[in-house]
Amino acid sequence: MQPSLPSNTSPVLPHPAPTGGTSTRRHDLDWLRVILFGLLIWFHLGVFTFWLFPDEEVPLSVLFVVDVMHQWRLAALFLISGMGTAFAFRRRDVKTFLNERLVRLGVPLLFATYVLLGGLLAPIETLWLLLVPFPGSDAMPYAHLWFLRNLLLYSVMLAPLFAYVRSNPESGPVRAARWTVDAGQGLALIAVPALILATSAVFTKPWHSGEVGMWWEFPHYFLFTLFGYLAIQTGAAWFERIEALRWWLLVTTLPLSMLWFSIKHDGPGGLMEGGWVAWGRDPFSVLTTGGTILQTLHAWMWCLLIFAWGARLLNRESRALSWLNEAVYPTYIMHFHITFPWMFIAAIFGMSWWTSTALGTPFVVAGVLACFVLFRRTAYLRPLVGLRGGRSEVEKIWPFTTTEDRGVRILLHLTTHAITGVALIVLMVLAVLTGFVDV
Known part of the structure; x- marks a missing residue:
């Protein structure tokens, strides 16, 4: 039982870039x-759908x-x-x-x-x-x-x-x-x-x-x-x-x-x-x-x-850089669980490679960023996708910042964990149905 993956796959997960040659962050x-x-998403989506070209003849x-x-x-x-x-x-x-x-x-x-x-x-x-x-x-x-x-x-x-x-x-x-x-x-x-x-x-x-x-x-x-x-x-x-x-x-x-x-x-x-x-x-x-x-x-x-x-x-x-930089880790981990469902969609609708790539790239980007938004707010699942911190970090983020009431915050924690858990189950089922994970 192994994931189905072409041989030239690759992820993207270097450590966050810290300070530069002096004390200034690079x-x-x-x-x-x-x-x-971002190029990785395009690369994997493009390479995995070469079969969409007529007779699988990839343009030079x-x-x-x-x-x-x-x-x-x-x-x-x-x-x-x-x-x-x-x-x-x-x-x-x-x-x-x-x-x-x-x-x-x-x-x-x-x-x-x-x-x-x-x-x-x-x-x-x-x-x-x-x-x-x-x-x-x-x-x-x-x-x-x-x-x-x-x-x-x-x-x-x-x-x-x-x-x-x-x-x-x-x-x-x-x-x-x-x-x-x-x-x-x-x-x-x-x-x-x-x-x-x-x-x-x-x-x-x-x-x-x-x-x-x-x-x-x-x-x-x-x-x-x-x-x-x-x-x-x-x-x-x-x-x-x-x-x-x-x-x-x-x-x-x-x-x-x-x-x-x-x-x-x-x-x-x-x-x-x-x-x-x-x-x-x-x-x-x-x-x-x-x-x-x-x-x-x-x-x-x-x-x-x-x-x-x-x-x-x-x-x-x-302003966007720190948010995007934090997103790299979990989105890298999850991006195949979004890519393979899109490949299935492209096949169902008979898309050309060009159409699939043009529509699929923003689809996968939106999907992995949605995963990041969920994991970022799920205190006890954050370490599983490489995010630092736990409850204290989560409570610095909306919607936790809208209230100081302990009971409401507990309810928010339970809700975010439930939503993220359901999303994970759905993505894992899709991974099996679309052939990414072989059971």
Whole structure:
């Protein structure tokens, strides 16, 4: 009994972006986090409904956008996660940090796996598949929440380094990060991380294709998380450098995407996906090494491009930003429970892909935001979807702010829990009826 999920699914859940290189909060990281999630909804809705095209022939323009986006959207989110972790660790010791990660990542992971995705129907099998390092996209019981699992594992793996760097702020990793930012007027910042990513991929890609954060993708995204953490250790220098490179990155990254796309689709099969040893090919060759270097450089340059223009245009506070930023966690967890019913609706009405995407995107956005509004007001369910605080936080929100009467507030709490509970049951039933969860 596993959720039905295509192999290139991905979630969006980096930590909230905290302060910037000094004491000023970097609002661009918060905005990027929100924007990337918005793109995630479009991406998943679009990819899962390719069958709506006549004869399932996807137009080249759509395929180009989807393929290129898939190379950097996850990488950028892990990069933001590493940055958020860097700030979170400044105020915590190792034990406190890991305990918080277990609550913020582990609790929603278990809740979604066992309740939202039906793992309680086969608890022993679900537990086993949770513990298997790489169960495969068809067997993983946590579906799109693999991001949470990976991020939790990365947090545990990197915690000793975080503690070491905090105790030794002039240590080797920090000096290396500063040198990478400063050397060659930005050339080292482009080349060094890309070569590190390529080295990892060269030695891991031949043996198995990448699957939603598994196999060669596991160390790949681990490195992006690490790079995000180290970027913050340079203070404001990392952001200043990439912002200065923004036009150069714009001019060079888009042609690089066209080269990457043409090689992916016209070159040898599996070159970008990995796992070519299973096809009887040599694990290492000039072709596979060159293709891997191109792929990692392409992903890294897109991340630099996004963060560069984000630093330039998005480092601005907004009244809506804090609300949207808080919404990312629960809406990420719930978005497939809205996406699959829409796919069912699109099929019933015989919509084209373009119509389904145009109407379905606002439908899913509205649905997940409605889920957030409910969970936000449901004191004892908030931690299950990654929201901080409990009753005291809820009572700062309407309609609780309209009364000081204890009896009325108790009635409001009971009402919000009942409404949210019913909504969860309806969504879980729909997940089964539409084929998202297989029972």
